[in-house]
Amino acid sequence: MLKVQLSQRWVDQLPKSTNWLLLGVWVVIGGILRFTQLTAKPPWTDEFATMVFSLGNDFTSVPLNEVIPIDVLLQPLKFNPDAGIGDVVSLLLQEDNHPPLYFVLVHLWVKLFPPLGDYVDVWVMRSLPALLGVLSILAIYFLAKIAFSSQRVGQISAALMAVSPYGIFLAQEARHYTLAILFVIASLTCLIVSIKHLWQNSVLPLWLVFLWIGINGIGLSVHYFFGLTLIAEGMTVLFLIYHRYRKQDNKKPFITRNLIHICLVFLGTITAGLTWMAIIIPQGYGNGMITWIHPIEHILYMISPPFQLLAVWVPMISLLPVESSSLAIVILSGLILLLFFIWFIPYVKKGIQEGLKHSSYYLPLTVLMGFIVSAIALFLGITYIIGLDITRGARYSFVYFPAVIVLVAASLGIFWNQSNLENSIVKDMDTTTFNPISWLKIIYSKLNANGKLAVYCVWLMGLIGAITVLVNLGYQKYYLPDRLVTVIKNTATNPVLIATTHKSLVQTGETMGIALEMQKRSELQDTKFLLAHQKQLESPEATKNLKQIVNTISRPVEVWAVNFNAPIELEKCTLDQQNFPSINGYGYQRYTCQ
Helix, strand or coil: CCCCCCCCCHHHHCCHHHHHHHHHHHHHHHHHHHHCCCCCCCCCHHHHHHHHHHCCCCHHHCCCCCEEEHHHHCHHHECCCCCCHHHHHHHHHHHCCCCCHHHHHHHHHHCCCCCCCCECCHHHHHHHHHHHHHHHHHHHHHHHHHHHCCHHHHHHHHHHHHHCHHHHHHHCCCCCHHHHHHHHHHHHHHHHHHHHHHHHCCCCCHHHHHHHHHHHHHHHCCCCCHHHHHHHHHHHHHHHHHHHHHCCCCCCCCCHHHHHHHHHHHHHHHHHHHHHHHHHHHHCCCCCCCCCCCECCCHHHHHHHHHHHHHHHHHHHCCCCCCCCCHHHHHHHHHHHHHHHHHHHHHHHHHHHHHCCCHHHHHHHHHHHHHHHHHHHHHHHHHHHHCECHHHCHHHHHHCHHHHHHHHHHHHHCCCCCECCCCHHHHCCCCCCCCHHHHHHHHHHHHHHEHHHHHHHHHHHHHHHHHHHHCCCCCCCCCCHHHHHHHHHHHCCCCEEEEEEECCHHHHHHHHHHHHHHHHHCCCCCCEEEEEECCCCCCCHHHHHHHHHHHHCCCCEEEEEECCCCCCCCCCEEECCCCCCCECCECEEEEEEC
16 A cells, blocks of 8 residues: 655745745746637637627627628727727626626726727737636635645646646637636635634634625626536535534534624625626526527437536546547547546545545545535536536536636645555566557556656646647637638639528627638628528528528629528529538538529
């Protein structure tokens, strides 16, 4: 049996200057990764919503049911010097389904940069979440350090957060998820400190109570799914109090004042949540913006949610080029990831089991595991019971992402001082001939026998995953208008009209992605667009509108029906039967009208 030493050497007792220097290294690495290739991927429809509303503009300036040029379609992306914070808040309440705090911050952030062109700069919009993602490295260090009273766990947490592919994916989108992650970390810190007070039977200070309520209330003004974090925290607290109370060997009662203070946190947080609901719901919350969350309707939807969650958990730690166009690379990447997690999962499990034996690790490990399990249960409950499959949105797992990083860091840190290179499996192995199974056993054996090597391996896999995201071979955008523009450019021989059915600002954003890519590349500048409004899926209005428009414009013309969700009836137009490449986010057909 290998000895595990929980010594307070190395990171736990680093000199202050060295400790901050090491933390600075993770911040620099994380910053480089988050700001590299920041504008390489085209923005998608949710990012357009951030840009438009943060500028104090709206999507109603884009005409429907008429042919419009590129500059009219992109009008909402132009700077609006007359817009203020009030305009941003008002637009959010009327046309979107997100709370306004982040959009107000972006509105102020954009004003710090001089305009670089006619339209808002994508780098400016994405730089704020990237910066907030860098701050999350610092924040998670303090969460882990406070939770485990260990600089070692704090440093490993910061190192893992710096290279997390999932964290970088969120940090490179012009959305509010990295700000929400900061509030998740802050709320979890309050949770763990409060639980420690309960377990030590020391009075929970009122300043912590009101700080926790404030963090929870502001967090709800960043993203409503932050409420899942709060519900999971509440479930964890109730479970731990019940577990503590029913233990037969613990006769010492809780301090009544602490229970009152915990109730104050619950009531204060619920009040903040109800206040936001009272503000938003009367405005017609969502305006159909969540229709993409499919209800559970058939067997595929019944079995897919657990696998969709699994597809989020893996990139929190590592990712390889599983979205490469080369099948061989995809298979090899999948195989390497599988082999890595075959070692990683049992190793983390062993670390958790060992940590639960030690008093300084038992309570924070229990809190983190209870919180993560509660959050996952909420995801599955909302999916299967309410019927809204929120597991489809990988970004929503931000509600428990920081807890996963700290839990993994703690399980790795507990074996940091373990070193037993004289492992019998290695000594008895014949390394003169190449045998894949034998070499795997050697690698696994060395990783299991050396705690530092295990941490280095996990961090390196995270770094490779981060690079995979940066080169767009993992976590590719939902919409790839750059590829569609390339297809149109290489195919079109006549003037182009791009037609799409319109239901909400989602479709406007999809089309704006195409127009912005054309404007960026200075290609197909004469392209025209048609957003044919369609109130209901089976409504014939979009079909009639397209037919009338095409009959009135000059020919020859090419009609590219992009995400056109209605029958197409065009006179004297021929459908191009060639096999066009499949493109994320865009289904399309080409009609040549002579």
